[in-house]
Amino acid sequence: MLPVIQLGPLSLPTGPLALLLAVWAALAVGAWAARREGLNGDDIYNAGLYGLVAGLVAARLAHVIVYWDAYRTQLLEIFGFNQRAFLLWPGVIVALAVAGWYVYRHRLPLVKVLDAIAPGVLVGIAIADVAALLTGRNAGAPTNLPWAVSLWGVPRHPVQIYEALAALAVAALALWMIARGSRPGSAALVALCGYGLSRWLLEPFRAPEASVTVLGGLRLAQVVGLAVALIALWGLGRLASRTD
Amino acid sequence: MRPPLDSLLIRNVESLTMSRTRWNILIVVLLIAGLAWVWVNRLPAGDVSAAGALPPAPAVGHPAPDFTLTTAAGETFKLSELRGTPVVLNFWATWCPPCRAELPELQAASQRLAGQVAIVGVNQAETPAEVQAFAEKLGLSFTIPLDQSADVSRLYRVRSLPTTFFIDRSGIIRQMQIGPVTEATLAQSMKTIYP
Numbered sequence: 001m002l003p004v005i006q007l008g009p010l011s012l013p014t015g016p017l018a019l020l021l022a023v024w025a026a027l028a029v030g031a032w033a034a035r036r037e038g039l040n041g042d043d044i045y046n047a048g049l050y051g052l053v054a055g056l057v058a059a060r061l062a063h064v065i066v067y068w069d070a071y072r073t074q075l076l077e078i079f080g081f082n083q084r085a086f087l088l089w090p091g092v093i094v095a096l097a098v099a100g101w102y103v104y105r106h107r108l109p110l111v112k113v114l115d116a117i118a119p120g121v122l123v124g125i126a127i128a129d130v131a132a133l134l135t136g137r138n139a140g141a142p143t144n145l146p147w148a149v150s151l152w153g154v155p156r157h158p159v160q161i162y163e164a165l166a167a168l169a170v171a172a173l174a175l176w177m178i179a180r181g182s183r184p185g186s187a188a189l190v191a192l193c194g195y196g197l198s199r200w201l202l203e204p205f206r207a208p209e210a211s212v213t214v215l216g217g218l219r220l221a222q223v224v225g226l227a228v229a230l231i232a233l234w235g236l237g238r239l240a241s242r243t244d
Numbered sequence: 245m246r247p248p249l250d251s252l253l254i255r256n257v258e259s260l261t262m263s264r265t266r267w268n269i270l271i272v273v274l275l276i277a278g279l280a281w282v283w284v285n286r287l288p289a290g291d292v293s294a295a296g297a298l299p300p301a302p303a304v305g306h307p308a309p310d311f312t313l314t315t316a317a318g319e320t321f322k323l324s325e326l327r328g329t330p331v332v333l334n335f336w337a338t339w340c341p342p343c344r345a346e347l348p349e350l351q352a353a354s355q356r357l358a359g360q361v362a363i364v365g366v367n368q369a370e371t372p373a374e375v376q377a378f379a380e381k382l383g384l385s386f387t388i389p390l391d392q393s394a395d396v397s398r399l400y401r402v403r404s405l406p407t408t409f410f411i412d413r414s415g416i417i418r419q420m421q422i423g424p425v426t427e428a429t430l431a432q433s434m435k436t437i438y439p
Contacts, residue, residue, distance in 0.1 A: 070427035077426050084429045152301050204285035217286040226278040237267030
């Protein structure tokens with residue numbers, strides 16, 4: 001359990017720190033893959049960083065709009081450092097829109113860009129999984145296996161590590177496909193399919209209390225993971241048979 | 245001349261680019277196997293709440309660990325006696341500048357939501373005299389339990405001040421914030437426990 005990293009007098013919250021590390025790793029891997037595809041790696045960094053900054057601004061702005069009553073009396077808080085004063089989804093949507101606008105504006109081949117960023121995103125997800133273990137989130141189901149970790153007083157599956165390893169394995173597969181020069185779009189689809197399958201396969205190792213359920217007890221991550229994997233597989237089939 | 249192993253491998257992988265029929269069979273097989281795995285791992289409705297399995301711990305989704313302390317006003321405070329009322333449980337100290345910055349927000353909230361939400365500010369390891377003088381200076385009127393031995397801070401794994409827990413009516417922690425709350429983040433987190 002390490003929700004706060006203590007550096008002398010400095011308390012750094014693990015969550016936001018891991019988020020920054022994950023974004024940086026995602027961009028670094030994405031830029032590397034982009035160069036392998038004959039793109040300019042700097043474009044990946046630029047699109048990612050513009051998206052990140054725009055997303056942060058939008059997430060704060062949305063918070064200000066929703067909680068305007070609170071901000072009205074203390075306008076300086078709009079620019080405050082409070083790490084909770086953000087709304088997630090407006091930030092994500094604007095970040096994606098701005099990154100997409102960059103790709104469009106610079107006439108980058110969208111499919112190749114998606115191929116390049118897919119393994120990077122998976123590496124970022126793996127980092128977020130490790131952070132989830134450190135902060136005690138997404139607890140695993142109880143088990144007596146020798147590699148169980150103790151969380152909340154019970155030995156549990158280190159499911160966050162299973163998920164991180166699966167994400168890294170899928171990232172490696174996608175990178176291998178890029179390095180091998182496989183058809184544009186296939187690395188991104190393999191990444192989607194693999195990640196969907198990993199969530200579908202591994203979700204049952206999460207503690208029941210850490211699983212969101214739908215439709216009378218089905219685990220949401222499994223349902224969505226399977227659906228994404230099937231759609232990606234269908235896309236791969238289309239891609240493979242296009243030139244056959 | 246035999247072609248190098250690498251290109252053989254690639255050709256084999258390429259020859260795996262199956263016919264449309266085979267792709268469709270693969271998709272149907274995955275669909276069936278997939279639904280089966282989802283079905284065997286479903287969680288029976290009511291099971292989770294019946295298990296209520298998470299032990300008390302200072303984390304979101306867990307029941308808030310109970311404790312008893314003496315308040316600055318000399319009364320006995322027991323967290324579990326507030327069951328039925330949403331609780332904002334804050335940890336602070338007089339020497340901590342961000343705590344000083346947020347205490348007026350908590351005071352304002354305690355007046356605005358009097359009788360509806362309990363604002364509790366646990367003081368960490370200071371003498372009653374110090375705390376009382378400080379509370380009078382800032383005009384704090386909410387409950388201030390004194391955690392003189394810092395046992396409760398340890399129980400809640402408070403690593404840095406201020407830290408705030410938002411506890412719902414049934415005693416479950418719904419949100420926790422490390423670092424100071426502002427009026428806006430207080431309103432946001434309050435949504436998870438009230439009304």
